Amino acid sequence: MISVAVKRKSFGAQTVLQDVNFDIATDERVSIVGPSGVGKSTLLRLIAELDRDYEGQISTVKNSAVVFQEPTLLNWRDVMDNLRITTRKDDRTLENILAEVGLSDKSDMFPSQLSLGQQRRVSLARALAVNPELLILDEPFASLDDEMVDEMLALTKQVVDTRNMALLLVTHTKKEAAFLTDRQLMLGGNPATIIQ
Template sequence: MAASLPTRVTTTGPADTAETDATAAGAAQVDAAGAERAGRVASVCGLTRVFGERTVIDGLDIDIERGEFVALLGRSGSGKSTLLRALAGLDPEASGALTVDGTVAVAFQEPRLLPWKRVIDNVALGLDRPKEAAYAALEEVGLAGLAKAWPLTLSGGEAQRASLARALVREPDLLLLDEPFSALDALTRITMHRLVLDLWTRHAGLGVLLVTHDVDEALRLADRVLVLGEGRIAYETRVGVARPRSTGDLVELRADLLEQLGVKEDHR
């Protein structure tokens, strides 16, 4: 097991998630020094997380460049969401050095909308800015017409759009996506993939880390794909095909990633 280091989460702005601001603030120690290296929106060095006798993350290192779209793959229980929570400043038990240059926002697998608040109020939750900013974010994700709707009346895709609007209204430098499309049907997922890429393109300099178990999703969306194994980054590759992509353009790379995840394709 890697040596345990004091946890250090460095940000130049507040972390913001669907959970309470107090939780995030309590987990993150703010250091005005900012990122250690220019151009990187996030840097992780020697991250370790132990649950009981099990080491889930073991001395992990990862950097995310400003404006880069990174996908993180791994088997169930490999620590993907654990890494994301550490980057969000939501895991005070993680040890290592984490540096985030700017603000962080998270969209989780579950939209986590408060059912007793209308959509617009969910998006504006905790904002110091006027509610007009929340309306603008809803318009950006195509939900302006449902601003006054109750969350329980939304479809799965609409709820995830609202969750994205709530993250984007904070104008984050780093957007963390924790399997936000896994519960959606195939057609809705395609629509959400296009939306996320469009939002990422429009928000210049936005760094994205997408946690997913879907190899095809990672290949369609990311600039770089990482595979988490044995508590560390076991494999990484860049995706050198211009968007929009189909997995037919990336047959060999897809096979390599599946093999890294322990899946061998039968080509007969």
């Protein structure tokens, strides 16, 4: 499904990633684990085709969706409008997805009226609306308290299991990686590479 062969990714004279090679099979759940600042999110952006300035080759699925660490919602639009604008899906489909992430009663609320956990659920709903083959999560549980992390982990696992999607999780927390994924890749070094 996905083949990653990044020979080099640099920002100016600084090489951030070098010789990063791995594959992800259909329906496989893989996490990339490493300390903050090592280059995990940079690698994710390459895989999601949000950054094409690198040496190497990445082949991926046509239909993937990314949930970023920050919810990036339009504060002047309610939840339903946030989903409509970005996904162009009909209201019935969006209502079903909001129910899937436990927000069926929040469709007319604005982001500022939601907790951070609820905003993260809206971001997840937005990603699910495109019915992705691959769901990419970039530190999706950062800044949440332990109880909310556990709740979001359970929800995410349920959604991925129900939809039978491939998953790529970027995290610095081994607990999250172990709960959601079958295989963990460690990113480390300077420049960073897969070290296990």
